[in-house]
């Protein structure tokens with residue numbers, strides 16, 4: 434079985450943060466996660482992650498999902514892979530993919546195609562390469578009639594070699610047994626005094642084995658970030674790539690200002706995404722929706738024909754032909770059914786809002802089960818927390834909740850029942866009834882002039 438080793442030991446000093454570089458985020462997800470995703474997408478899930486700088490942060494992030502090894506000292510890429518030898522020895526029959534945890538744009542397609550070539554040609558090592566107009570800083574690929582003869586680091590390269598544009602992306606396929614064998618022969622005899630992983634090529638060629646390169650069609654496979662500016666560039670590249678993929682799928686953008694879409698987000702054709710909208714996590718949006726301006730949708734699903742305007746929505750489900758906004762927050766655990774309307778300054782939390790129900794303005798619905806065709810007046814509050822525990826409200830179909838009603842949970846409003854405006858409802862209301870829970874009106878005649886006299890005295 435094939436496996437992979439991801440190098441994630443780097444610090445990234447120029448980021449000026451106390452964090453391993455692979456944990457810096459591109460479109461809201463750590464670069465390491467992008468690399469892991471590319472492996473998983475290519476069907477490789479037997480992974481070993483080499484950690485170094487602030488290793489405990491890598492552990493905390495991975496939370497036991499994958500095996501890790503510690504590279505206690507940073508002595509080069511070859512040394513980093515040496516730390517994974519015990520992992521590699523568990524299964525020496527297949528091939529091993531080596532990747533950099535801070536080069537997020539390696540893709541599953543490149544991984545799969547390079548493995549095919551690697552196996553078909555019987556290579557001991559296949560280097561994944563890329564052609565760059567500005568190859569400065571990268572290892573240059575020295576091709577021969579029948580493969581490659583070496584990779585020369587910038588610092589070790591002659592002026593002629595520096596002109597070569599095909600560079601080492603830092604990703605490789607090795608026959609696992611050959612990798613283990615060749616690591617044992619590395620030395621630090623180079624300008625940086627490091628164990629270069631790339632020197633395995635000499636070792637393998639000397640043993641009469643094949644070394645070759647696979648040129649990726651994806652020009653971004655090599656991209657990484659050395660500083661915050663570089664990280665911003667990675668975000669920009671990813672953002673544009675993803676938007677162009679959605680354009681191809683029939684999603685409409687009139688401009689892309691402030692629009693950020695996570696790599697796993699799915700959007701149906703005919704949907705319009707307006708400026709300032711951020712879609713992230715496992716969000717799925719249906720067809721013919723209008724999302725934006727300025728929506729934040731995280732880990733949520735939205736049906737077809739739904740319009741969201743200045744909405745923030747987290748871990749929730751919104752169905753078809755729903756209209757929400759402006760200035761609405763839908764908090765985790767909410768489910769908003771077909772045709773519902775939710776208007777300005779409304780918060781919905783952990784609640785179901787039934788079909789065609791209207792919550793038009795200035796209302797809080799928390800921990801509640803609301804039926805269909807319910808009408809909420811302005812300023813309704815479900816009083817779901819007594820300072821100790823949370824309780825639920827149930828509001829059945831066709832109920833009419835008057836303006837400024839407080840529903841003190843747990844309480845149930847039966848089918849078709851009315852609550853009088855300004856009531857603080859503390860008792861269950863049967864179907865079709867009206868509840869009035871407020872003080873009787875008291876009229877005090879001639880009050881104002883007396884009051885005015887006192888104020889004038891003062």
Ligand code: UD1
Pocket residue numbers: 440441442443444483485504506507508509510511512513533534535570571572573584586600601602603628629630631655
């Ligand atoms: C390496 C390659 C170079 C290639 C470039 C692509 C070598 C000798 N050179 O360059 O040919 O063009 O990658 O980016 O391999 N790392 C560790 N421990 C170490 C050293 C590095 O974990 O001791 C990790 C880094 O965190 C990073 C990856 O290995 O994820 C590459 O290291 P980096 O120093 O960026 O690569 P270079 O040596 O510059």
Ligand code: CA
Pocket residue numbers: none
């Ligand atoms: Ca280096």
